[in-house]
Amino acid sequence: xxxxxxxxxxxxxxxxxxxxxxxxxxxxxxxxxxxxxxxxxxxxxxxxxxxxxxxxxxxxxxxxxxxxxxxxxxxxxxxxxxxxxxxxxxxxxxxxxxxxxxxxxxxxxxxxxxxxxxxxxxxxxxxxxxxxxxxxxxxxxxxxxxxxxxxxxxxxxxxxxxxxxxxxxxxxxxxxxxxxxxxxxxxxxxxxxxxxxxxxxxxxxxxxxxxxxxxxxxxxxxxxxxxxxxxxxxxxx
Amino acid sequence: xxxxxxxxxxxxxxxxxxxxxxxxxxxxxxxxxxxxxxxxxxxxxxxxxxxxxxxxxxxxxxxxxxxxxxxxxxxxxxxxxxxxxxxxxxxxxxxxxxxxxxxxxxxxxxxxxxxxxxxxxxxxxxxxxxxxxxxxxxxxxxxxxxxxxxxxxxxxxxxxxxxxxxxxxxxxxxxxxxxxxxxxxxxxxxxxxxxxxxxxxxxxxxxxxxxxxxxxxxxxxxxxxxxxxxxxxxxxxxxxxxxxxxxxxxxxxxxxxxxxxxxxxxxxxxxxxxxxxxxxxxxxxxxxxxxxxxx
Numbered sequence: 001x002x003x004x005x006x007x008x009x010x011x012x013x014x015x016x017x018x019x020x021x022x023x024x025x026x027x028x029x030x031x032x033x034x035x036x037x038x039x040x041x042x043x044x045x046x047x048x049x050x051x052x053x054x055x056x057x058x059x060x061x062x063x064x065x066x067x068x069x070x071x072x073x074x075x076x077x078x079x080x081x082x083x084x085x086x087x088x089x090x091x092x093x094x095x096x097x098x099x100x101x102x103x104x105x106x107x108x109x110x111x112x113x114x115x116x117x118x119x120x121x122x123x124x125x126x127x128x129x130x131x132x133x134x135x136x137x138x139x140x141x142x143x144x145x146x147x148x149x150x151x152x153x154x155x156x157x158x159x160x161x162x163x164x165x166x167x168x169x170x171x172x173x174x175x176x177x178x179x180x181x182x183x184x185x186x187x188x189x190x191x192x193x194x195x196x197x198x199x200x201x202x203x204x205x206x207x208x209x210x211x212x213x214x215x216x217x218x219x220x221x222x223x224x225x226x227x228x229x230x231x232x233x234x235x236x237x
Numbered sequence: 238x239x240x241x242x243x244x245x246x247x248x249x250x251x252x253x254x255x256x257x258x259x260x261x262x263x264x265x266x267x268x269x270x271x272x273x274x275x276x277x278x279x280x281x282x283x284x285x286x287x288x289x290x291x292x293x294x295x296x297x298x299x300x301x302x303x304x305x306x307x308x309x310x311x312x313x314x315x316x317x318x319x320x321x322x323x324x325x326x327x328x329x330x331x332x333x334x335x336x337x338x339x340x341x342x343x344x345x346x347x348x349x350x351x352x353x354x355x356x357x358x359x360x361x362x363x364x365x366x367x368x369x370x371x372x373x374x375x376x377x378x379x380x381x382x383x384x385x386x387x388x389x390x391x392x393x394x395x396x397x398x399x400x401x402x403x404x405x406x407x408x409x410x411x412x413x414x415x416x417x418x419x420x421x422x423x424x425x426x427x428x429x430x431x432x433x434x435x436x437x438x439x440x441x442x443x444x445x446x447x448x449x450x451x452x453x454x455x456x457x458x459x460x461x462x463x464x465x466x467x468x469x470x471x472x473x474x475x476x477x478x479x480x481x482x483x484x485x486x487x488x489x490x491x492x493x494x495x496x497x498x499x500x501x502x503x504x505x506x507x508x509x510x511x512x513x514x515x516x517x518x519x520x521x522x523x524x525x526x527x528x529x530x531x532x
Contacts, residue, residue, distance in 0.1 A: 051413055071416040080417070087414040089407055100407045103400055104419035151419055 001060075002027045002155055002186055003048070003079070008057035010040075010047045017043040019210045020057070025155060025188050030181045032197040032204030033190045040210040041190040042084050045157045048188075049081040050074040062154070076104055080153035084160055086144040090133030094124055097132050097143055101150030110150070117146040120179075138169035145176065156180070158189045162196075174200055239371045244490050250378030252486020253385030256479045257440035258463030259470060260392065261433035263478035266467065267409030268429040269324070271331040275315060275338035277460025279437040280444055283307040284355075284451030285346060291357040297446070304445065305438030312434030313427060324426070339456065346453040356450040363446060381443050388439050389479060392432070396475070405429055409473070437463075469512060471522030480523055 003025040010018040018040045025031045033041050046052045048059055050071040058067045061077055069077075089097050098117060102110040118125050121142050127135065132143060141161055148156055161177070162170040170193065178200045180187060191197035198204055198218055206214035206221065214221060258276065265273050286307040287300045295303070315338055323334050365376040396402035407415035408425045416422055437459075444459055445451065462485060470481025488511060492504045500507075515522075 049417065051417070070422065071413070072419050072421050075417065075419040083414060083417060087411055087417075089410050089414070091410060092403075092406070096403060099400070100403050100415070100418050100420070103404055147418070 001025065002029075002062055003188070004058075004060040005044075005048060006058050006060075008044070008047060008059065009055045010043050010052055011055045016055075017210050018047065021207070021210070021212055022057075023205050023212060023215075025186060027154075028184055028186055029202045030177065030185075030187045030189070030200060032194075032201035033188060033207060034192070034194040034197055034204055035207035037192070038209075039207040041207055042159055043210075044207065045081060045159050045188070045190055046083075048074075049079065049083075049157060051081075075151055075153070078152075078154035079157065080148040080151055080155070081157040082144050082148045082159060082161065084163075086140055088132045088135075088140055088144050088147065090131065092132055093129050094127045094132055094135070094143060095129060097147050098124070098150055101147035104151055109152075113150050113152065117149050120149070121146045137165050138172060141165060141169070141173060142176070155186045155188065158187060160190055160192060162191065162193055170196070240494070242372050243374075244494055245487070246372070246374055246378050246382075248487035248490035249483060250375070250381045250486070251490060252483035253381050254440045254443050254482075255462045255466045255485050256482025257385060257388060257436045258459055259466035259478035259482040260389075260475060261436040261440075262463045262467040263470070263473065263475050264405070264429050264433045264436070267473055267475070268405060268412070268426055269320070269331070270328050271320065271335065272328075272464065272467075272472070273433075274332070274335040274460060274464065275342070275456075276335075276433070276437060276463050277456030277458070278315075278339055278342040279308040279311050279434060279456075280441040280459045281342055281346065281451065281453065281456040282311045283438060283441050284445050284448075284455050285350065287445055288355045288357055288451055297360045301442045304441050305435055308438030308441055309431050309434035312430045312437070316427060316430040320430075321426075339460065342456065343453045350453070352453060354450045354452040357445075359446055359449045377443075377447070384439065384443075388436065392436070395432075401428055405432070465512060469515060469522055471524040474522070474524040477522055477524030484523070 001024040005024065006022045008018055008021045009016055021040075021044060023031075023033075033044065035041055043052065047054050050069050050073065053068055058065055060066065061074070061079055064077065066074060066077060071081075089100065092100070095114075098114055099110065102113050105113060123139065124143065124146060127139065132140065135143060145158070145161065158177075162173045165173065174196050177187065177189060181200060189197060189201070198221060201217075203215065203217040204221055205212050262273055262276050265271055265276075283304040287304055290300050290303055319334055319338055320331065323330050363377050366373045367376065368374070396406060404415065404420040404425050405428060407418065408420055408422070408429075412422070415425070440459070448455070462482075466481040466485045467478045468481070469484055470477025470479070485508070488508055489504060492507050493501055496504060496507065
């Protein structure tokens with residue numbers, strides 16, 4: 001397994017946002033992480049990426065124990081996070097956003113990667129010198145993903161990539177996830193849009209109140225857990 | 238008219254020094270959200286280094302680079318010894334720490350060197366002037382303005398064109414997002430302190446040249462000017478820091494000339510009143526920093 005999380009607990013003060021969470025992601029897999037608002041999905045990604053210190057449990061990446069490592073160390077070992085709300089640098093140009101994404105690379109490698117991500121996201125070339133703050137929501141999301149890909153991650157964590165996007169752009173995001181999957185990328189994706197995520201993922205974990213309450217593949221997962229109502233009817237209402 | 242031009246040049250010269258100090262304050266504030274009240278101590282420490290060097294027969298040409306080097310090293314040491322230990326604490330804790338360093342440095346020199354003001358010779362050309370038409374211009378102001386412009390252009394180039402500059406700007410915009418990109422937090426903070434120290438060092442050369450002395454409390458005035466100018470410009474904005482520095486320098490010089498005879502001694506008080514007024518109408522300073530992406 002590329003990523004092995006076991007018994008992970010994360011606390012905000014005295015409140016446990018994650019309780020004894022275990023999950024794994026294999027090389028080349030696309031794994032979904034679904035669950036209602038406040039289930040701890042973002043907390044899980046942020047803890048794995050090193051933004052939050054775990055209170056208990058271990059994170060093993062590619063056979064090495066990286067529990068509690070700083071975000072920059074996690075990135076160096078090959079794990080990149082597209083954070084919640086994208087957090088692209090609004091005052092930077094598109095090109096600068098991509099360059100900072102490749103800061104850990106040597107200059108020649110960085111230039112190669114710029115070519116590579118522009119191939120995946122052709123619109124970036126036409127907006128090369130535009131301020132990232134002026135991009136549309138869909139473009140900004142693509143830039144955030146492109147920026148994370150710049151460092152040649154072996155595992156890409158994505159936090160709600162479809163959040164706040166118009167329906168047609170949501171389609172584009174899921175097409176992109178499918179494309180990255182077909183290119184052999186390893187992804188761990190947090191999504192509220194459970195049904196759509198289960199379509200593109202190899203398998204998924206269901207998180208509720210900070211704990212894993214189900215796992216499996218395909219739309220059967222929703223029926224198996226008692227979360228069908230929360231997700232499907234709840235989000236449609 | 239002649240007097241106005243003369244005052245403008247004088248104010249720009251003074252303001253250039255403030256701008257370099259303010260820029261150093263702003264660089265550190267941007268990356269760490271620390272308003273560094275210990276910034277002026279860089280001038281205290283390098284002032285004593287300059288005094289020691291002069292006592293050993295050094296000339297200004299050797300002392301000037303020494304001041305920059307000492308200022309950079311001092312700032313890195315202050316970061317290592319003090320600020321690195323309160324990193325991640327509340328902004329108030331960091332602020333108090335910077336106050337602590339400010340007083341501590343003064344106390345160390347007071348205890349181990351003494352309260353006496355240590356003087357050294359100003360360079361011979363400091364009072365020289367030359368004429369441009371009816372305007373008499375100080376060589377000193379000219380040198381200060383040219384050096385400040387070159388320093389600002391170089392700093393801008395570093396911040397805009399190098400990966401180091403990009404990482405400083407990224408860390409200032411969103412520290413966690415920068416770390417997620419692989420920006421090393423230790424390295425970027427140390428880099429910010431080194432840059433800030435270098436800028437204070439260059440400002441310090443001219444500050445010490447003009448003052449011609451150093452004492453345990455030498456850091457107060459440059460600290461006040463740098464912090465105030467950064468606040469006037471709008472904390473977090475590098476452009477604002479430069480504008481704030483120039484504005485402060487010009488305001489001081491203009492007020493000194495325009496205030497009626499007896500009131501000229503109140504220049505400082507009037508400047509502070511103007512700053513208070515500015516903050517009433519523009520609490521964010523002259524240049525507002527948008528944090529649209531900050532959530």
